[in-house]
Amino acid sequence: MSAIIELQRVCRDYKGASGTTAVLREISLQFMSGEHVAIVGRSGSGKSTLLNMLTGIDHPSRGEVHIGGVNIHRLDESALARWRGRHVGIVFQFFQLMPALTIEQNLLLAMDLVQSIPRPDRRSRAGALLEQMGIAAHARKLPAALSGGEQQRAAIARALANNPPIIVADEPTGNLDSQMGWEIHALLAQLARQGKTVIVVTHDRQAATDFERVITLEDGRVAREDLRSGR
Amino acid sequence: MNTIVLKPLSDLRLVWRQVVLAVVALVVGLWGIGGIVVSYAVLTQDLRENFLATRPPHAVLVSADFADLDLAQLRLRPEVEAAEFRDLSMLRIEVFPGEWIPLWLFGVEDAERATMARLTPEMGATRLSPGTLLVERDGLKISNLRVGALARVRAAGRIVELPVSGIVHDPAQAPATQDHFIYGYVDKPTYARVSGQAADQRLVLRMQHARSAAEVRQMLAPLLSEFAARGIELQSLQIPDFEQHPHQWQLDTLLLLQGAIGLLAFLMGSVLVSQLMTSLLARQVREIGIMKAIGASRGQVLRLYSATVLAMAALAAVVAMPLAVASGYVFSRFVAGQLNFEVLTTQLPLPVAIGLGAGSLLLPLCVALPVLLRGTNHSVLEALSDQSTRAAPPVVRRGIVIILTMALGVAIFDTGFNVRQSLAELLAEMDHSMGHDLQIVLKSPMAPEDLLPQFQDLPNLERIEVWNGGRGELQTHVVATREGVGIVALPWDTTLFRPQLVAGRWLRDGDQTEVVLNGGARDLYEHAELGSLIDLSASGATIQARLVGVVNELEKPKIYMDRAQYDAAFNPRHEVNSLMLVARDQRFDRVMALKRAVEAVIEQSDLDVLYVMSSAERAQVIADHLDIVLTILAALSLLVLMVSALGMGSAMAINIQERTREIGILRAIGATPRTVFRRFVAEGMQIGVASIALGLVLAWPLGIAASAAFGRLMLGEDARLRFAYSPTGLSVVVIVSLIFAWVASRGPARRAMRIPTREALDYG
Incomplete structure (x- = not known):
């Protein structure tokens, strides 16, 4: 497998009233295509910040992030947004679906914004993704009408809308009960098996045992990397 | 979609x-400004078109020596487009039994084939028959003159009866209703x-091919020299404001008023849209972050929210445009009726329609753009973090x-009242x-x-003072004007x-001849310096x-001077042309009774009277000129208050x-819900107060600025319209504004009362 994501000595400092806080310190990591990775650590360890570095949502104070050979933090805001739309699907803890749009329209919006999927194919693709997530029956409903688990499935479908090679998920089960959480993790694992690079931030150490690689962060540093075989 | x-x-x-509130406010504003634009387009075009269609003269020359002038020869001159004799005499006509007002009687060569100062037949005879009278249509509103009626005209101390054979339209004249004149036309x-x-x-x-009054003056110069060489002495030369209707000022005032207030109303509507967008974006910062996270560029997000504004503007435009066009035409017809001209533009000019459409979409967008730029500028990280709430403006x-x-x-509503009051006080002062x-x-x-013995024994008469001068009798040659500068001695x-x-x-008593000008005259004299010497010509003599x-x-331009000095310069026979009567009992009905007694004396005499007018009637003539302006001012001020109340409701x-x-x-x-309701209504009323x-x-x-602007526009550059509260x-203002504030705060407060506690706590 080749490295699709490469972080080189990434640091992130935040300036606050009490001085500068280093959230990420000299992080160097590589992620392979089709890898299923969990990033774990205590609250404040830098998990979400690391994820934001991978999506281009946040910028490193020092160091570089290369994804698919592109130094993404050299892109301007608009180029970065376009790049992100095509290459990274993001799944948020609180689903973050557009409340005024139906589930299907939420998927279509992602495709309409990025325009990598030909227009005639978008509706059928949305239908297929919702079918894959098991929520096709809810396509015409507003997000508020769905349960948390169903909304998160919809959010995963939206993350897949433009067929990006990378899926990142920030605490995707943090707002769900354990059964729903297990189902969501299973879905993400399935995506990895289909060839997507799936990187999940989670504080659930039990769930992390299902990943082929677990990166543990402590105080902004990689404290441990565990590789599991058999996948 | x-x-x-x-x-x-x-x-x-x-x-x-x-x-809904923002769109309604936009509709009101757009309706106001749209109606104004439509009426502006129609009125500016049509007053001019009506006026120009008569082919108005560029110059009016009066001389008793034109008898030998060969008109056919004159018409052949290259600089002359058209020439004809259009005599004018100011007589009196009985409009109702015992009620006489001035008649401007024109002697027309051939009404049907006139090459300029044309008349449009409207009723009855289309051409002038000997011994009959055509009456200008606006005069019908202030008289019982009708086709077939026998008009009684007083001229040269006698009464002549003329059958009215037809009604004509002459849009080149100032409206008869405002000036209290009748315009009549007879053959030579x-x-x-x-x-x-x-x-x-x-x-x-x-x-x-004349393009300005200056060009007319220049083109006339050789002709005037020729006249002088041939011994033709001019009594007066008038070069009117170039191809401009005599009441253009009224229209200009109206349009200025309309434009300013309508634009303000529309801007306020647009500000409401901007407020709405601020609120919408404050709630949507997280969504904006999500959209950027899933691949939307800032440009896309900006376009998306611009589309929101455009959608509201388009909705407002769809509702407001038909209303604007309809009300613009209603208003145009009203003004046209007041100024005695026809609305000719039946179809809205395409550029106006396009401009209105584009303006109604783009102006709200321009006003909302800073909010949109600010709202869409957050990075994904900011938008997704709690920092997003900073987009919401503080309550204060x-x-x-x-x-x-x-x-x-x-303020605008109150200013409308104050300007009215200023004008009312000016009229009272006058x-x-x-x-x-x-x-x-x-x-x-x-x-x-x-003269005096004929009136001295009238009942209720305290005294008579004699004055001289008067428009049409005396004409200065320093500045050529349309109607002459009246000298009042x-x-x-x-x-x-x-x-x-x-x-x-x-004025004071003394050897030096002194004059006082009114604002209009000082404008004509190009703001002559106080203390300067002015050449003043009348009755063939010129003095300084x-x-x-x-x-x-x-009033129209006037020059005031001492009667004794006037007599010394221009009136060696000490004749007079004005009698100023003071009544013992000055109540309106008693003064009118005195006027009827005066008319009775005149009817029995051979006096050649131009007019008899009471001060009350003179004030009414002036008030009639202002009435249309004041009515529109009140309506438009209320419109602005309504839009601002809508703004308050929306905010x-x-x-x-x-x-x-x-x-x-x-x-x-x-x-309790009731407590919440009362709290927000009280807050609304505090804001209202x-x-x-x-x-x-x-x-x-x-009000001070508006009164000054009005004064300049209506009374002349040097005149002052003193501000009055x-x-x-x-x-x-206080009552209407409080009602508006109460209504504006009650609706939102009622909705606040109905929000369930759990939902309210979950908000945001």
């Missing part, structure tokens, strides 16, 4: 109440018979915006400045000893004229007079929505 288009529409659905022999004056003494000319700032919006509406009750103006001057120490002085002083003062007067709704969590906390700690107070303070400088206006 593409979701990029669908999303903003769906977002608007979530805040539909504010959307009838003119000579009725007026007792020779025909062919008033030559009207149109110059070939929102409160200030509400107060300012409403205060502006209150009425007060006239110490006489009745004025008799003769067509030709007479010796006072022949009156005793310097008269108690019958106490005008308000704007500059300098009133020192300008010592300027008076405020809502209150946004304010309450943003404080939903606060409502939840209040409810959680024991506040603050707005009214600020509005009334703002109305003060605004209207107590009635104050009461109306």
Whole structure:
């Protein structure tokens, strides 16, 4: 497998009233295509910040992030947004679906914004993704009408809308009960098996045992990397 | 539908109440400004077109020596486009039994084939028959003259009866209703018979390819030299404002008013849209972050929310445009009726329609653009973090915006009343400045000893003072004007004229000839310096007079000088042409009884009278000229107040929505729905009271500025319309504004009361 994501000595400092806080310190990591990775650590360890570095949502104070050979933090805001739309699907803890749009329209919006999927194919693709997530029956409903688990499935479908090679998920089960959480993790694992690079931030150490690689962060540093075989 | 288009529409659905308020405000503003643009397009075009269709003369020359002038030869001159004699005499006509008003009687060569100053037949005869009279249509509104009626015309001390054979439209004349004149047209022999004056003494000319009054003057120069060489002595030369209707100023005033207030109303509507977008974006910062996270560029997000504004603007435009076009035409017809011209533009010009459409979409977008740029500028990280709430404006700032919006509406509304009051006080002052009750103006001057005995024994008459001068009799040659500059020769120490002085002083006794001008005359004399010497010509003599003062007067240009000095310079026979009558009992009905007695004396005499007018009627003529302006001013001011009240309602709704969590906390700690309702209504009323107070303070400088602008526009550059505060206006403004504030805060407060506690606590 080749490295699709490469972080080189990434640091992130935040300036606050009490001085500068280093959230990420000299992080160097590589992620392979089709890898299923969990990033774990205590609250404040830098998990979400690391994820934001991978999506281009946040910028490193020092160091570089290369994804698919592109130094993404050299892109301007608009180029970065376009790049992100095509290459990274993001799944948020609180689903973050557009409340005024139906589930299907939420998927279509992602495709309409990025325009990598030909227009005639978008509706059928949305239908297929919702079918894959098991929520096709809810396509015409507003997000508020769905349960948390169903909304998160919809959010995963939206993350897949433009067929990006990378899926990142920030605490995707943090707002769900354990059964729903297990189902969501299973879905993400399935995506990895289909060839997507799936990187999940989670504080659930039990769930992390299902990943082929677990990166543990402590105080902004990689404290441990565990590789599991058999996948 | 593409979701990029669908999303903003769906977002608007979530805040539909504010959307409705903002759209209604936009509709009102757009309706106002649209109606104004439509009427502006129609009126500016049509007044001019009506006027130009008559082919108005560029110059009017009066001479008693035109008898030998070969008109056919004159018409062959290359600089002359058209030439004909259009004699004019100022007579009197009976409009109702015993009621006489001035008649401008024109002697027309051939009404049907006139090459200029054309008339349009409307009723009855289309051509002039000997011995019959055509009457201008506007005169029908102030008389019982009809086709077939027998008009009684008084001229040269006798009464002539003329059958009215037809009604014509002459849009080149000032409206008869406003000036209280009748315009009549007869053929040349009838003119000579009725007026007792020779025909062919008033030559009207149109110059070939003339583009300005200056060019007309230049083109006339060789002709005038030729006339002088041939011994043709001109009594007067008038070069009217170039191809401009005599009441263009009224239209200009109206259009200026309309434009300013309508634009303000529309801008306020647009500000409401901007407020709505601020609120919408404050709630959507997280969504903006999500969209950017899933691949939307800032440009896409900006376009998306711009589409939201455009959707509201388009909705407002769809509702407002038909209303604007319809009301624009209704207003145009109303103004056209007042100014006696026809609305000819039946289809809105395409550029106007396109401009209106584009403006109604783009202006709200331009106003909302800074908010949109700010709202879409957050990085994904900011948008997704708690920092997103910083996009919502603080409550204090929102409160200030509400107060300012409403205060502006209150200020404009109050200013409307104050300008009305200023004009009302000016009219009262003018009425007060006239110490006489009745004025008799003769067509030709007479010796006072022949004149006075005829009136001295009238009942209810206290005294008579004699003046001289008068328009049409005396004409200065310093500046050529349309109707001549009237010279009023009156005793310097008269108690019958106490005008308000704007500059300098009133006339004094002395050897040096002194003049006082009114604002209009000073404009004509190109703002002659106080103390300077002015050449003044009349009755073939020219003197120099020192300008010592300027008076405020809502009148045509006039020059005031001492009667003794006038007689010394121009009137060696000491004749007079005006009798100023003072009544013992000055109540209106008693003065009117005196007027009827005067008319009875005139009817029995051979006096050639130009008009008899009471001071009350003169004030009415002036009030009639202003009435249309004042009515529109009141209507437009109310429009602005309505828009600002809508603004307040919208801002209150946004304010309450943003404080939903606060409502939840209040409810959680024991506040009843009623308490919440009362709290927000009380808050709304506090804002309303603050707005009214600020509005009334703002109305003060605004009123001073508006009165000054009005004064300049209507009274001349040097005139002053003194600012006056209207107590009635104050009461109306306070009551109406409080009602609007109460209505504007009650609706949102009622909705706040209905929000369930759990929902309120979950908000945001």
